Amino acid sequence: MNISKREHLLHTHRWVVKIGSALLTNEGSGLDYQAIALWVKQISELINQQQDGQSIEIVLVSSGAVAEGMKRMGWDERPDSLYKLQAAAAVGQMGLIQAYESQFKKHDLHTAQILLTHDDMSNRTRYLNARSVLLKLITLGIVPVVNENDTVVTDEIRFGDNDTLAALVANLIDADLLVILTDQQGMFDSDPRKNQSARLLTEVDALDAELDNMAGDSKGTLGRGGMATKLRAARLAARSGAATIIASGREPLVLNKIYTGDSVGTLLMANQEPLGARKQWLAGHLLMKGNLILDKGAADVLKRNGSSLLSVGVQSVHGHFLRGDMVACLDENKQEVARGLINYSSDEANKIKGCASHEISNILGYVDEPELIHRDNLFVI
Numbered sequence: 115m116n117i118s119k120r121e122h123l124l125h126t127h128r129w130v131v132k133i134g135s136a137l138l139t140n141e142g143s144g145l146d147y148q149a150i151a152l153w154v155k156q157i158s159e160l161i162n163q164q165q166d167g168q169s170i171e172i173v174l175v176s177s178g179a180v181a182e183g184m185k186r187m188g189w190d191e192r193p194d195s196l197y198k199l200q201a202a203a204a205v206g207q208m209g210l211i212q213a214y215e216s217q218f219k220k221h222d223l224h225t226a227q228i229l230l231t232h233d234d235m236s237n238r239t240r241y242l243n244a245r246s247v248l249l250k251l252i253t254l255g256i257v258p259v260v261n262e263n264d265t266v267v268t269d270e271i272r273f274g275d276n277d278t279l280a281a282l283v284a285n286l287i288d289a290d291l292l293v294i295l296t297d298q299q300g301m302f303d304s305d306p307r308k309n310q311s312a313r314l315l316t317e318v319d320a321l322d323a324e325l326d327n328m329a330g331d332s333k334g335t336l337g338r339g340g341m342a343t344k345l346r347a348a349r350l351a352a353r354s355g356a357a358t359i360i361a362s363g364r365e366p367l368v369l370n371k372i373y374t375g376d377s378v379g380t381l382l383m384a385n386q387e388p389l390g391a392r393k394q395w396l397a398g399h400l401l402m403k404g405n406l407i408l409d410k411g412a413a414d415v416l417k418r419n420g421s422s423l424l425s426v427g428v429q430s431v432h433g434h435f436l437r438g439d440m441v442a443c444l445d446e447n448k449q450e451v452a453r454g455l456i457n458y459s460s461d462e463a464n465k466i467k468g469c470a471s472h473e474i475s476n477i478l479g480y481v482d483e484p485e486l487i488h489r490d491n492l493f494v495i
Contacts, residue, residue: 126290128171128252130356131157132280136297137363138178138210144185145178145209149363151217153295156369157257158221163373170373171252173287175260175280176214182206203264214259224256229263232401235282236440241395245286252287277343281350281358285394292351293372294344295363300380301341303328320348320358320382348382353397355388357381389493396440396454396493404433404460405442405450406467406486413445416452420494422485423454425474428467435460437482454492457483 133153139145160170180199183206184192193199211227218225228248234240251258262279277294284292298306299314306312318325329342341360348358361368361379371378389397408416412427423443435441436459443452456463463486466474471484 126357127169128287128289129160129291129293130173130175130280130284130287130289130351131293131295131369132175132276133177133295133363134276134297135177135181137295138176139181139185145182145213147213150213153363153369154214154217154221156367158218158223160369160373161223161255161257169255173248173252173258173260173283173289174214175276175283176210177261177276179203179206179210179261180264182209200265207261207265210261211259214257218257226251226256226258228258228260229265230260230279230283231263231266235286235395235398236401238395241286248283248287275343277347278350281347282398284351284356285354285398288354289351289356291372292347292356292358293369294347294358294360295368296344296360297362297364298341298360299362299365300360300378301325301328301345301382315380316377317381317383319385320345320352321386345382350398352382352384352386353389354394355384355386357384392490393493396491401440402433402442402453403435403439404431405444406431406463407444407446407448408451410446413443413451416443416492416494420452420489420492422489423452423487423492424471424484425463425466425486426468426470428463428486431460431463431467433460437462441487443487450495452487452492452494454487456487458486 137146137149157172157174161172163170180192180202183202183204186205186209187202189202193202211225215225228244230244234244248258260279260283262276280292280294283289301315301318302312303315304312315328325345329345344360348360351358359372359379359381361372365371365378368378406423406428407430408423408427409429412423415421415427416423429446433441435456437457438455440453441456442450443454445451458466462478466477469477474484475481
Protein backbone atom coordinates (compact mmCIF):
# COMPACT_ATOMS: atom_id res chain seq x y z
CA MET A 115 0.00 0.00 0.00
CA ASN A 116 1.18 3.51 -0.79
CA ILE A 117 1.01 5.15 2.63
CA SER A 118 1.27 8.67 1.19
CA LYS A 119 -2.16 8.36 -0.38
CA ARG A 120 -3.69 7.26 2.90
CA GLU A 121 -1.93 10.13 4.62
CA HIS A 122 -3.51 12.53 2.14
CA LEU A 123 -6.78 11.87 3.96
CA LEU A 124 -5.31 13.63 7.00
CA HIS A 125 -5.55 16.88 5.05
CA THR A 126 -9.18 16.58 4.01
CA HIS A 127 -11.78 18.58 5.90
CA ARG A 128 -15.15 17.98 4.22
CA TRP A 129 -16.59 14.47 4.39
CA VAL A 130 -19.79 12.77 3.34
CA VAL A 131 -20.42 9.68 5.48
CA LYS A 132 -23.03 7.15 4.33
CA ILE A 133 -24.33 4.42 6.66
CA GLY A 134 -26.31 1.53 5.18
CA SER A 135 -29.54 -0.10 6.32
CA ALA A 136 -27.99 -3.41 7.37
CA LEU A 137 -25.74 -1.58 9.84
CA LEU A 138 -28.36 0.78 11.23
CA THR A 139 -31.03 -1.83 11.79
CA ASN A 140 -28.87 -4.80 12.76
CA GLU A 141 -30.16 -6.80 9.78
CA GLY A 142 -33.79 -5.82 10.30
CA SER A 143 -34.26 -6.06 14.06
CA GLY A 144 -35.02 -2.35 14.43
CA LEU A 145 -32.65 0.56 14.89
CA ASP A 146 -29.38 -0.37 16.57
CA TYR A 147 -29.19 2.51 19.04
CA GLN A 148 -25.88 1.37 20.49
CA ALA A 149 -24.23 1.36 17.06
CA ILE A 150 -25.75 4.76 16.21
CA ALA A 151 -24.36 6.15 19.46
CA LEU A 152 -20.87 4.95 18.55
CA TRP A 153 -20.95 6.47 15.03
CA VAL A 154 -22.33 9.75 16.39
CA LYS A 155 -19.55 9.84 18.97
CA GLN A 156 -16.93 9.37 16.25
CA ILE A 157 -18.50 12.01 14.00
CA SER A 158 -18.66 14.44 16.92
CA GLU A 159 -14.99 13.86 17.71
CA LEU A 160 -14.05 14.49 14.09
CA ILE A 161 -16.06 17.71 13.94
CA ASN A 162 -14.18 18.94 17.00
CA GLN A 163 -10.81 18.24 15.34
CA GLN A 164 -8.77 21.08 13.85
CA GLN A 165 -6.80 20.26 10.69
CA ASP A 166 -4.69 22.95 9.01
CA GLY A 167 -6.71 25.56 10.87
CA GLN A 168 -10.06 24.14 9.72
CA SER A 169 -12.70 22.05 11.44
CA ILE A 170 -13.80 18.74 9.93
CA GLU A 171 -17.17 19.23 8.23
CA ILE A 172 -19.43 16.19 7.88
CA VAL A 173 -22.68 15.51 6.05
CA LEU A 174 -24.32 12.25 7.07
CA VAL A 175 -26.29 10.26 4.49
CA SER A 176 -28.32 7.69 6.35
CA SER A 177 -30.41 4.79 5.19
CA GLY A 178 -32.71 2.98 7.57
CA ALA A 179 -36.08 4.75 7.38
CA VAL A 180 -37.85 2.01 5.42
CA ALA A 181 -36.29 -0.76 7.52
CA GLU A 182 -37.23 1.00 10.78
CA GLY A 183 -40.76 1.56 9.50
CA MET A 184 -41.04 -2.12 8.61
CA LYS A 185 -40.00 -3.03 12.14
CA ARG A 186 -42.49 -0.63 13.72
CA MET A 187 -45.30 -1.96 11.53
CA GLY A 188 -44.41 -5.62 12.06
CA TRP A 189 -43.47 -6.38 8.43
CA ASP A 190 -40.87 -9.10 7.97
CA GLU A 191 -40.24 -8.57 4.23
CA ARG A 192 -39.61 -5.40 2.26
CA PRO A 193 -42.94 -4.64 0.53
CA ASP A 194 -43.22 -4.54 -3.25
CA SER A 195 -46.01 -1.97 -3.22
CA LEU A 196 -44.80 1.61 -3.74
CA TYR A 197 -47.37 3.01 -1.30
CA LYS A 198 -46.42 0.49 1.39
CA LEU A 199 -42.78 1.49 0.97
CA GLN A 200 -43.74 5.14 1.26
CA ALA A 201 -45.78 4.40 4.39
CA ALA A 202 -42.85 2.52 5.92
CA ALA A 203 -40.51 5.41 5.08
CA ALA A 204 -42.86 7.95 6.64
CA VAL A 205 -43.14 5.95 9.86
CA GLY A 206 -39.47 4.98 10.03
CA GLN A 207 -38.08 8.43 9.27
CA MET A 208 -39.50 9.69 12.58
CA GLY A 209 -37.57 7.12 14.59
CA LEU A 210 -34.40 7.49 12.55
CA ILE A 211 -34.16 11.26 12.99
CA GLN A 212 -35.13 11.08 16.67
CA ALA A 213 -32.27 8.63 17.21
CA TYR A 214 -29.70 10.91 15.55
CA GLU A 215 -31.00 14.07 17.19
CA SER A 216 -30.90 12.60 20.69
CA GLN A 217 -27.39 11.20 20.24
CA PHE A 218 -25.87 14.34 18.68
CA LYS A 219 -27.48 16.44 21.41
CA LYS A 220 -25.35 14.54 23.96
CA HIS A 221 -22.31 16.02 22.18
CA ASP A 222 -23.78 19.55 22.00
CA LEU A 223 -24.33 19.33 18.25
CA HIS A 224 -27.46 20.30 16.33
CA THR A 225 -28.78 18.23 13.43
CA ALA A 226 -30.87 19.08 10.38
CA GLN A 227 -33.01 16.77 8.29
CA ILE A 228 -32.58 17.02 4.50
CA LEU A 229 -34.79 14.87 2.27
CA LEU A 230 -33.97 14.85 -1.45
CA THR A 231 -35.33 13.36 -4.67
CA HIS A 232 -33.73 13.17 -8.07
CA ASP A 233 -36.00 16.03 -9.17
CA ASP A 234 -34.24 18.23 -6.61
CA MET A 235 -30.88 17.42 -8.19
CA SER A 236 -32.08 17.66 -11.80
CA ASN A 237 -33.67 21.08 -11.43
CA ARG A 238 -30.81 23.58 -11.60
CA THR A 239 -32.44 26.08 -9.21
CA ARG A 240 -33.30 23.47 -6.57
CA TYR A 241 -29.83 21.93 -7.01
CA LEU A 242 -28.18 25.25 -6.19
CA ASN A 243 -30.59 25.83 -3.30
CA ALA A 244 -29.74 22.41 -1.85
CA ARG A 245 -26.04 23.18 -2.19
CA SER A 246 -26.41 26.55 -0.46
CA VAL A 247 -28.35 25.23 2.52
CA LEU A 248 -26.01 22.26 3.04
CA LEU A 249 -22.94 24.49 2.94
CA LYS A 250 -24.55 26.96 5.34
CA LEU A 251 -25.48 24.20 7.78
CA ILE A 252 -21.99 22.71 7.92
CA THR A 253 -20.33 26.12 8.30
CA LEU A 254 -22.64 26.68 11.29
CA GLY A 255 -21.39 23.42 12.80
CA ILE A 256 -24.71 21.65 12.26
CA VAL A 257 -24.76 18.03 11.06
CA PRO A 258 -27.12 17.57 8.07
CA VAL A 259 -28.73 14.11 8.00
CA VAL A 260 -29.63 13.39 4.37
CA ASN A 261 -31.92 10.67 3.05
CA GLU A 262 -33.90 10.04 -0.10
CA ASN A 263 -37.44 11.34 0.27
CA ASP A 264 -38.99 7.88 -0.01
CA THR A 265 -42.35 9.19 1.21
CA VAL A 266 -43.03 11.02 -2.08
CA VAL A 267 -40.52 9.45 -4.46
CA THR A 268 -41.61 7.24 -7.37
CA ASP A 269 -39.67 4.70 -9.39
CA GLU A 270 -39.24 7.30 -12.13
CA ILE A 271 -37.46 9.82 -9.90
CA ARG A 272 -35.67 7.72 -7.26
CA PHE A 273 -31.88 7.63 -6.95
CA GLY A 274 -32.04 3.86 -6.65
CA ASP A 275 -29.82 3.60 -3.59
CA ASN A 276 -28.26 5.84 -0.98
CA ASP A 277 -24.74 5.09 -2.24
CA THR A 278 -25.61 7.06 -5.37
CA LEU A 279 -27.29 9.78 -3.32
CA ALA A 280 -24.20 10.09 -1.12
CA ALA A 281 -21.94 10.45 -4.17
CA LEU A 282 -24.15 13.17 -5.63
CA VAL A 283 -24.13 14.97 -2.29
CA ALA A 284 -20.31 14.75 -2.35
CA ASN A 285 -20.40 16.40 -5.79
CA LEU A 286 -22.94 18.94 -4.56
CA ILE A 287 -20.81 20.26 -1.67
CA ASP A 288 -17.35 19.66 -3.20
CA ALA A 289 -16.48 17.10 -0.54
CA ASP A 290 -12.91 15.85 -0.18
CA LEU A 291 -13.90 12.35 0.92
CA LEU A 292 -16.86 10.00 0.62
CA VAL A 293 -17.00 7.29 3.30
CA ILE A 294 -19.39 4.40 2.62
CA LEU A 295 -19.90 2.29 5.73
CA THR A 296 -21.26 -1.16 4.95
CA ASP A 297 -21.44 -4.66 6.42
CA GLN A 298 -18.41 -5.74 4.36
CA GLN A 299 -14.74 -5.03 5.13
CA GLY A 300 -14.41 -3.29 1.80
CA MET A 301 -14.13 -4.31 -1.83
CA PHE A 302 -12.59 -7.69 -2.65
CA ASP A 303 -11.17 -9.03 -5.92
CA SER A 304 -14.00 -11.63 -5.84
CA ASP A 305 -17.05 -12.34 -3.69
CA PRO A 306 -15.68 -13.37 -0.24
CA ARG A 307 -18.91 -15.21 0.53
CA LYS A 308 -18.21 -17.56 -2.37
CA ASN A 309 -14.41 -17.53 -2.47
CA GLN A 310 -12.47 -17.95 0.79
CA SER A 311 -9.31 -16.82 -1.01
CA ALA A 312 -10.81 -13.46 -1.99
CA ARG A 313 -8.34 -10.62 -1.39
CA LEU A 314 -9.30 -7.25 0.11
CA LEU A 315 -8.36 -4.38 -2.18
CA THR A 316 -6.69 -1.73 -0.05
CA GLU A 317 -6.00 1.01 -2.58
CA VAL A 318 -7.16 1.28 -6.18
CA ASP A 319 -7.99 3.80 -8.89
CA ALA A 320 -11.76 4.37 -8.94
CA LEU A 321 -11.71 4.34 -12.76
CA ASP A 322 -9.88 1.00 -13.09
CA ALA A 323 -12.02 -1.00 -15.55
CA GLU A 324 -10.99 -4.30 -13.92
CA LEU A 325 -13.02 -3.39 -10.84
CA ASP A 326 -16.33 -3.92 -12.68
CA ASN A 327 -15.92 -7.70 -12.77
CA MET A 328 -14.77 -7.74 -9.15
CA ALA A 329 -17.78 -5.78 -7.85
CA GLY A 330 -20.44 -8.29 -8.93
CA ASP A 331 -24.09 -7.52 -8.30
CA SER A 332 -24.74 -8.78 -4.76
CA LYS A 333 -26.97 -6.82 -2.41
CA GLY A 334 -28.68 -7.26 0.91
CA THR A 335 -32.34 -7.87 1.72
CA LEU A 336 -32.91 -4.49 3.36
CA GLY A 337 -31.02 -2.08 1.13
CA ARG A 338 -31.09 -1.62 -2.64
CA GLY A 339 -27.35 -1.25 -3.17
CA GLY A 340 -24.59 -3.82 -3.57
CA MET A 341 -20.85 -3.50 -4.17
CA ALA A 342 -21.46 -2.55 -7.81
CA THR A 343 -23.48 0.49 -6.69
CA LYS A 344 -20.70 1.44 -4.28
CA LEU A 345 -18.16 1.32 -7.11
CA ARG A 346 -20.47 3.42 -9.26
CA ALA A 347 -20.83 5.87 -6.38
CA ALA A 348 -17.04 6.13 -6.03
CA ARG A 349 -16.80 7.00 -9.72
CA LEU A 350 -19.51 9.63 -9.37
CA ALA A 351 -17.71 11.14 -6.39
CA ALA A 352 -14.43 11.16 -8.34
CA ARG A 353 -15.96 13.59 -10.84
CA SER A 354 -15.63 16.36 -8.24
CA GLY A 355 -12.24 15.12 -7.03
CA ALA A 356 -13.48 13.21 -3.95
CA ALA A 357 -11.74 10.01 -2.90
CA THR A 358 -13.95 7.20 -1.56
CA ILE A 359 -13.41 4.70 1.24
CA ILE A 360 -15.63 1.62 1.46
CA ALA A 361 -15.24 0.15 4.93
CA SER A 362 -16.97 -1.96 7.56
CA GLY A 363 -19.20 0.03 9.86
CA ARG A 364 -18.63 -2.68 12.46
CA GLU A 365 -14.88 -1.94 12.61
CA PRO A 366 -14.23 -0.36 16.04
CA LEU A 367 -13.58 3.40 15.73
CA VAL A 368 -13.66 3.09 11.95
CA LEU A 369 -14.08 6.82 11.28
CA ASN A 370 -11.26 7.73 13.68
CA LYS A 371 -9.00 5.19 11.95
CA ILE A 372 -9.79 6.65 8.54
CA TYR A 373 -8.97 10.11 9.86
CA THR A 374 -5.58 8.98 11.18
CA GLY A 375 -4.70 7.24 7.89
CA ASP A 376 -4.97 3.65 9.12
CA SER A 377 -5.39 0.96 6.48
CA VAL A 378 -9.08 0.14 6.83
CA GLY A 379 -11.41 -0.76 3.99
CA THR A 380 -10.80 0.03 0.34
CA LEU A 381 -9.55 3.43 -0.75
CA LEU A 382 -10.67 4.39 -4.27
CA MET A 383 -8.64 7.34 -5.44
CA ALA A 384 -10.01 10.03 -7.76
CA ASN A 385 -7.15 10.03 -10.24
CA GLN A 386 -8.77 12.48 -12.64
CA GLU A 387 -9.21 16.22 -13.04
CA PRO A 388 -12.34 17.42 -11.19
CA LEU A 389 -15.18 18.59 -13.42
CA GLY A 390 -16.45 22.15 -13.29
CA ALA A 391 -19.60 22.76 -11.24
CA ARG A 392 -21.98 22.85 -14.21
CA LYS A 393 -20.45 19.72 -15.77
CA GLN A 394 -20.85 17.93 -12.42
CA TRP A 395 -24.52 18.85 -12.41
CA LEU A 396 -24.94 17.55 -15.96
CA ALA A 397 -23.02 14.36 -15.15
CA GLY A 398 -25.15 13.71 -12.08
CA HIS A 399 -28.37 13.34 -14.05
CA LEU A 400 -29.42 9.71 -13.81
CA LEU A 401 -32.74 9.89 -15.67
CA MET A 402 -32.88 10.70 -19.36
CA LYS A 403 -36.04 11.89 -21.15
CA GLY A 404 -34.86 10.31 -24.40
CA ASN A 405 -31.83 9.37 -26.45
CA LEU A 406 -30.18 10.16 -29.74
CA ILE A 407 -28.38 7.55 -31.84
CA LEU A 408 -25.32 9.15 -33.42
CA ASP A 409 -23.38 8.11 -36.49
CA LYS A 410 -19.76 7.04 -36.01
CA GLY A 411 -18.34 10.39 -37.04
CA ALA A 412 -20.44 12.38 -34.59
CA ALA A 413 -19.77 9.95 -31.73
CA ASP A 414 -16.02 10.08 -32.37
CA VAL A 415 -16.02 13.90 -32.47
CA LEU A 416 -17.89 14.10 -29.16
CA LYS A 417 -15.54 11.64 -27.46
CA ARG A 418 -12.43 13.27 -28.87
CA ASN A 419 -13.25 16.99 -28.72
CA GLY A 420 -16.32 17.40 -26.52
CA SER A 421 -17.70 19.80 -29.10
CA SER A 422 -21.35 20.74 -29.65
CA LEU A 423 -23.67 18.15 -31.16
CA LEU A 424 -25.10 19.09 -34.55
CA SER A 425 -28.25 17.60 -36.03
CA VAL A 426 -26.37 16.26 -39.04
CA GLY A 427 -24.71 13.60 -36.86
CA VAL A 428 -27.98 12.15 -35.50
CA GLN A 429 -29.34 8.96 -37.05
CA SER A 430 -32.48 8.45 -34.95
CA VAL A 431 -34.42 10.00 -32.06
CA HIS A 432 -36.10 8.01 -29.26
CA GLY A 433 -38.39 9.06 -26.41
CA HIS A 434 -40.52 12.12 -25.80
CA PHE A 435 -38.76 15.27 -24.61
CA LEU A 436 -39.03 19.05 -24.69
CA ARG A 437 -36.49 21.81 -25.22
CA GLY A 438 -34.17 21.92 -22.19
CA ASP A 439 -34.69 18.27 -21.20
CA MET A 440 -31.77 15.90 -20.56
CA VAL A 441 -31.10 13.32 -23.27
CA ALA A 442 -28.45 10.64 -23.74
CA CYS A 443 -26.25 10.47 -26.83
CA LEU A 444 -25.53 6.88 -27.88
CA ASP A 445 -23.15 5.50 -30.49
CA GLU A 446 -24.16 2.93 -33.09
CA ASN A 447 -23.57 0.16 -30.51
CA LYS A 448 -26.06 1.82 -28.12
CA GLN A 449 -23.28 2.79 -25.71
CA GLU A 450 -23.69 6.19 -24.04
CA VAL A 451 -20.99 8.63 -25.08
CA ALA A 452 -22.48 11.88 -23.75
CA ARG A 453 -25.55 13.49 -22.21
CA GLY A 454 -26.82 17.02 -22.38
CA LEU A 455 -29.65 19.56 -22.42
CA ILE A 456 -31.24 19.56 -25.85
CA ASN A 457 -32.30 22.71 -27.71
CA TYR A 458 -35.22 21.11 -29.57
CA SER A 459 -38.17 18.87 -28.71
CA SER A 460 -38.30 15.23 -29.81
CA ASP A 461 -40.72 16.13 -32.64
CA GLU A 462 -38.41 18.87 -33.87
CA ALA A 463 -35.29 16.71 -33.47
CA ASN A 464 -36.94 13.98 -35.56
CA LYS A 465 -37.56 16.44 -38.37
CA ILE A 466 -34.01 17.85 -38.47
CA LYS A 467 -31.97 14.69 -37.73
CA GLY A 468 -29.31 14.08 -40.37
CA CYS A 469 -29.66 17.65 -41.68
CA ALA A 470 -27.07 20.42 -41.69
CA SER A 471 -27.57 23.37 -39.34
CA HIS A 472 -28.28 25.81 -42.17
CA GLU A 473 -31.24 23.64 -43.22
CA ILE A 474 -33.06 23.91 -39.88
CA SER A 475 -34.82 27.16 -40.77
CA ASN A 476 -36.24 25.72 -44.00
CA ILE A 477 -37.43 22.55 -42.28
CA LEU A 478 -38.93 24.02 -39.08
CA GLY A 479 -39.58 27.59 -40.23
CA TYR A 480 -37.41 28.93 -37.40
CA VAL A 481 -34.07 28.36 -35.67
CA ASP A 482 -33.77 28.28 -31.89
CA GLU A 483 -30.08 27.30 -31.89
CA PRO A 484 -27.76 26.04 -34.66
CA GLU A 485 -26.63 23.20 -32.33
CA LEU A 486 -28.82 20.35 -31.18
CA ILE A 487 -26.86 20.37 -27.89
CA HIS A 488 -24.37 23.16 -27.14
CA ARG A 489 -21.01 22.10 -25.72
CA ASP A 490 -21.64 24.13 -22.54
CA ASN A 491 -24.67 21.94 -21.86
CA LEU A 492 -22.95 18.67 -22.79
CA PHE A 493 -21.09 16.16 -20.64
CA VAL A 494 -18.97 13.53 -22.36
CA ILE A 495 -18.99 10.16 -20.54
